[in-house]
Amino acid sequence: MILFGRMVSPFVRRTAVLLDLLGLEFEHRPLSAVKDQEELRAISPVGRVPALRMDGRTLVDSMAIALTLLDRYDPDGAFMPKHGDALAEALQLVFLANGATEKFVASYYERTRRPQDKIYQGWIDLCEAQATSALDALEVSISEPFALGGDSLTYPDVTIATGLTFIASASEAIFTTHRHPRLSGLRAKCESLEAMASRPPA
Numbered sequence: 001m002i003l004f005g006r007m008v009s010p011f012v013r014r015t016a017v018l019l020d021l022l023g024l025e026f027e028h029r030p031l032s033a034v035k036d037q038e039e040l041r042a043i044s045p046v047g048r049v050p051a052l053r054m055d056g057r058t059l060v061d062s063m064a065i066a067l068t069l070l071d072r073y074d075p076d077g078a079f080m081p082k083h084g085d086a087l088a089e090a091l092q093l094v095f096l097a098n099g100a101t102e103k104f105v106a107s108y109y110e111r112t113r114r115p116q117d118k119i120y121q122g123w124i125d126l127c128e129a130q131a132t133s134a135l136d137a138l139e140v141s142i143s144e145p146f147a148l149g150g151d152s153l154t155y156p157d158v159t160i161a162t163g164l165t166f167i168a169s170a171s172e173a174i175f176t177t178h179r180h181p182r183l184s185g186l187r188a189k190c191e192s193l194e195a196m197a198s199r200p201p202a
Contacts, residue, residue, distance in 0.1 A: 001026035004040065005033065005049025008201050010101055010166040011062040012050040016199045017158050018066055022073040026052075063098065066155060080155045081148070093138065093147055093156040100134035101163035103127045108170055131167070132174050139180045147186060153195060161190035165201055 003019065003026050005012035019026050031040050033049045044051035044060045052059045059065045070080045081087040107127035110119060138160065143149035147156045164187040167175045177184040190196050 002029060002053040003027070004029050004031050004043055004051040004053070006030045007199060008166075009033065009049050010162040010201070013199055013201055014155075014158050014162040015050045015052065015062050015065055017162070017196055018069060018079070018155060020199065021079055021153070021155075021158075021195055022069060024069070024073065063094070066159075070155065078152075078154075086148075090148060090154070090156050093141060094159045096134050096138045096141070097156070097160040097163050100131045100138070101166065103131040103134065104163075104167050104171070104174060107131070128171075128174055135175055135180055135183065139183050142182055142186060144182070144185075145189065153190060153193060157186065157190050158196070161187045161196060162201070165191060169201070 001019070001024060003012070003016060005015075007013045007016065007030070016026075016028065031043075031049065033040060033047065037047050040049070040051070041047040043053070043058060046060060048060065050060075050062055050065060052065045059068055074080060081090050104127070107124045110124050110127070142160070145151060146154060147160060148154055160183070164175055164183060168187075175183070
């Protein structure tokens with residue numbers, strides 16, 4: 001297996017952590033979604049990270065990769081429930097976390113990738129409001145000590161924590177301990193574990 005993308009991306013990082021949790025060995029090639037676009041599009045037509053080469057094919061999008069890996073290598077549902085209400089609850093947490101992260105990335109790109117005179121503050125405000133709303137929903141939806149109420153790390157925890165760490169590194173307004181104390185506690189717990197500490201966002 002070959003994982004393409006830099007760990008600074010929360011989407012790449014969560015994929016690497018999941019691969020580790022599943023005990024799957026892989027080669028890591030840290031292509032940049034900005035600087036290495038031509039090389040990346042030859043691997044992933046959309047030019048996005050992560051991309052995972054496995055079994056003679058290349059999977060793109062962190063969610064498509066995760067669901068494929070969990071289906072193949074997590075038969076007992078240790079890291080993601082398999083059926084019914086438990087699966088629906090877990091997917092809801094994953095997609096809220098994913099949505100919050102994606103909306104924050106959209107606002108981040110608007111602020112940092114456009115020429116100063118082309119930046120649209122209205123779009124930034126909307127994206128950040130959507131990201132904050134998703135985090136607010138997560139705050140009241142997660143259980144303890146981990147997101148699904150169990151006593152060990154699962155894929156929803158990984159998705160939430162990697163997204164929160166990325167947001168926290170770039171903004172002091174959207175995700176705060178005061179506004180999101182339960183999410184802050186979950187993030188700290190997850191980041192203290194070897195499974196995540198061994199894949200730092202760098």
